Amino acid sequence: MSEFLSEDIQLNFYDSVASIGKSKWSRVFTDDNPFTQFEYLLALEQSLSVCSDSGWRPQHLVITSNSEVIAILPCYEKSHSWGEYVFDWAWAEAYERNGLEYYPKLVAAIPFTPVSGQRIGMISSISEVSREVVLNRITHFLNQTIKSEQFSSWHCLFLPQNDFKHLSHSTISRLGTQFHWQNKQYPHFDDFLAQLVSRKRKAIKKERKAVANFNYDFIDGDKASKEQWQGFVHCYQQTYLKRSGHTGYLNADFFSQIASSMGRQVRLLLVTNDQNNLIASALYFVSNTHLYGRYWGCLEEVDGLHFETCYYQGIEYAIHHGLTVFDAGAQGEHKVARGFEPVETYSNHEVAHDEFRKAIYHYCQQEQQHIKQYMQDLACKLPYKEKDNLQ
Known part of the structure; x- marks a missing residue:
């Protein structure tokens, strides 16, 4: 075990960001992405834009070692799929056709906000080895949770590529695309x-x-x-x-x-x-x-x-x-003609039902090929004189 972690890593759900506190939150979410700021998520909860009645019940996952918070995953129990922008309606419909319940599910995301950024906040002093240990513990804990608590699945949306790659070793990976303007x-x-x-x-x-x-x-x-x-x-x-x-x-x-x-x-x-x-x-x-x-x-x-x-x-x-970057929101292929370039977005998913997991895994594998081809086709339609210089 790394010098930063004890053998006794604890993972617990909290029903509000207020119950975690700003100081602990800011210790693990250290960049200036506005949507992972404590104040942003607190406003969502205190205004009741996010609550059980709106179908977003806060279930933030807090990871501690030696009684110190080392990581946080903003997470919600969902009773629908609105406001997520990684579309799984077809999965829910397939469950229903087979007499199964797709909801509730667990979603690690920023509500109503299709913006990529840190989803698993960790203390900056943690080593890369320890980071992988924590990611593995989170994955295992969420897998056990969806089986024991009767959730159909858990989902981590719009996370950065490095965490996406690590989680993809043991979960279903899914690509999406957005259009960003590069300065x-x-x-x-x-x-x-x-x-x-x-x-x-x-x-x-x-x-x-x-x-x-x-x-x-x-x-x-x-x-x-x-x-x-x-x-x-x-x-x-x-x-x-x-x-x-x-x-x-x-x-x-x-x-x-x-x-x-x-x-x-x-x-x-x-x-x-x-x-x-x-x-x-x-x-x-x-x-x-x-x-x-x-x-x-x-x-x-x-x-x-x-x-x-x-x-x-x-x-x-x-x-x-x-x-350096202007992210004007989800979707909108018409942005390409105005100089916005296609970029990949990332999400990871885990499904409790074995047969549905296999089907969704194969669906996402096929979808990835379509997404990559789609992005290549759109890149050829960019309005720039010198496409070779694009990022």
């Missing part, structure tokens, strides 16, 4: 455009010109007024109502809490007309290296406004602030 140290937006083929460059200029009569203002979350936050929430809720028939996964209390607790990592983009009336709004998050576009809404339907608000304004912000 090649462009001084200005026009320098980015200059790297595109003429036809795509002209198309983007045309799209931007069509909505250039609006005003676009980024405001730090902790500096935005209560009225400005209310305006964003109204846009968000109205757009969800039109699209999905409900007001969104997140409520006004959640947005109020993150404005107060982590406003420095939040950016509101407000879109107004010449009369200073709010037309649309978007919510972004920032780290030292990344810009994350998360939510948007509009009060008027304007052609091209979504592209400007959610893509081009984000690209300009990333360039101006020297951010």
Whole structure:
């Protein structure tokens, strides 16, 4: 056993991040990814956006050694598959057809947030050997849990590649794809455009010109007024109502809490007309290296406004602030024509039912080949003049 670990490693579930505490949480999640911050998950729980009634019952896994917290896995007991963005509806339907229950299941994820990042937070002083020991103990513990507690399965979503590779030795691995914009140290937006083929460059200029009569203002979350936050929430809720028939996964209390607790990592983009009336709004998050576009809404339907608000304004912000990656959210093949490159996303899964495990394993193996071919095909459609230089 490593010098960092005792023989007595304990693994226990906690029903809230508050019961774990910020100091212990911050000891294992040490980077500045906004979505693994204690404040973000606390706001989800305290606003009741995440709770048993919403189908996300917190079951955070805490690993201790010598009574010291050495690792944490944000985890939830799920009674549905909404808000995960790694789609397993077909698996649930197959269970139902065979008279089996797919729910509840255990999901290690950031609710409603398809953003890759650390899912298994560990203390920075841990050695690589000890890290592997902990990962193995977590895997074994979760495997035993789903068999003894009547969960169908456990899932770890949008984790980094290194942990994905380790877990893939003993679990089902699954690939996905998203589209991220990579900043090649462009001084200005026009320098980015200059790297595109003429036809795509002209198309983007045309799209931007069509909505250039609006005003676009980024405001730090902790500096935005209560009225400005209310305006964003109204846009968000109205757009969800039109699209999905409900007001969104997140409520006004959640947005109020993150404005107060982590406003420095939040950016509101407000879109107004010449009369200073709010037309649309978007919510972004920032780290030292990344810009994350998360939510948007509009009060008027304007052609091209979504592209400007959610893509081009984000690209300009990333360039101006020297951010290396702009992650504008899940899915959206149309992003490719606007310079967003396909990147892999990773998830691991374990299924208690032996026959279904075999079927899902083979399904994911076949799916991986399709995903890789899909990404290759899309890479050929990127609008850049020099595709060989892409990351």
